[in-house]
Amino acid sequence: MPRNRRYVCFVFTVVFLLFAGGCASQIVTVTVTTPPETVVVTATPFPSPLLVPPPSTPPEPKVLTICLVGEPDTLYLYGGSRLDATRHVMEALYDGPIDYRNYAYRPVILEKLPSVADFDVVKRAMFVRQGDVVVDATGEVVELTEGVRIRPFGCRAEDCTVEFEGEAVVMERMEVSFVLRDDVIWSDGEPVTAADSAFAFQVASDPATPGSRYLVERTASYQALGDWRVKWVGLPGFVSATYFTNFFAPLPRHQLQDRSPAALLQADETRRYPLGWGPFVVEEWVPGKYITLTRNPHYFRADEGLPYVDRVVFRFTSGAPEVNRNTTRSTYGSPSS
Known part of the structure; x- marks a missing residue:
């Protein structure tokens, strides 16, 4: 028994020495055998303190x-x-919605500019009769009556214009389809859609809305066809060389649809802090x-x-x-x- 006590004392001596050397760089294991048992002593070094970098200064805004x-x-x-x-x-x-840069028109919030080659533009032959609203040979919007000079379907020059005599005549009507990008977002997070452009046409058509009425007066209809497509239809006789610009810049319908066009002219939400894209x-x-x-x-x-x-x-x-x-x-x- 005295001999066993000496071994036990040796074990505690080893444990003390191991913990006293706690800054060692690795784990040390010592096995001491005393019949009939085995004692395993393990010492784990304390981790070194981590170096925390100082907080970075945010860059100055541009x-x-x-x-x-x-x-x-x-x-x-x-x-x-x-x-x-x-x-x-x-x-x-x-x-945008359509930019003019380097002597060329470029789409911004549209997938592309409409073109005849892509079948985005259709020129239809349609009968017009007395009392219809048309664009005459001089480009003015008029009610069709006898003596008004018009361009029949296919006429592009002055020498092919005719004088309306009261009988139905075939004139040309242009239709143009526009497709909006589906990733354009209002600044409040709502998507910009075809319905917003159609809503803008309704506002622009109201007599209370100021500004040029040239395109409005020459537009027969302007409708949303789904979420991203709008279709412009012109008056008979209005054949525009820049038909691809006959697009009405959107207004946020979800925000403004309950207000009259007259009220929109005075609202802070439109005049001073408007939603944009x-x-x-x-x-x-x-x-x-x-x-x-x-x-x-x-x-x-x-x-x-x-x-x-x-x-x-x-x-x-x-x-x-x-x-x-x-x-x-x-x-x-x-x-x-």
Whole structure:
């Protein structure tokens, strides 16, 4: 028995030494045999403390400051504004729907531009009679009565125009189909659909809506055909060389459909903080000073790395002298500075 006690004391001595050496770099196992049993002692080193990197500083937002001569009177697509200041800000809120760059029209929120070759454009022969609304040989919208000069089907020159004599005559009517991209989103997260474009035509056709009525007056019908397709039908006699632009820029039907066209002209939701589908949305408008735009989180071209800046500040100026003063200021300061 005394001999066994000596072995036991040796075991505890080993355990103490192992724990005392807890900074060892590996696990150490010692086996001590004392008949009739085996004792296994294992020592595990304590883990070294982890090095935590200091928190990174977020990058400064990229801000573009633009000096505008004047201030927009509205940001409503169908508000009838003719100010350059309005047009410049709208370019950041509404992308397209059709751009004109490098002497060519290019689709933005459409799958493609309609073409005769792809059967998106149809020219139909149709009978017109006295009292019908048509486009005459001079391009004016008229009621068809005797003595009105018109272009019969297929007529493209002045020498083939005829004078209406009261009998039915065949004229040409153009129909054009447009297909929207299915990935374009309003800035509130709702999809932009054909119904939004058809709703915009209804608003544009209302007498209370200002602006050019040239296309509206020459349109016989404009309807949504499904979620992404709209069909434009012109009046007999209206054969447009730029038929592929006869598209009505959408309005958010889900937001505005319960308001009259007259009410839309005065609503903040259309004039000052409109929903758009472009790269930016209105964050703040301080009358007489500036408009600040921030990134649209639902911009359909975001996966292309667009837009390149985080914010755009439009400062309102009265002309060249004030613009020169503003250009000496830092574009990274407060918009109100």
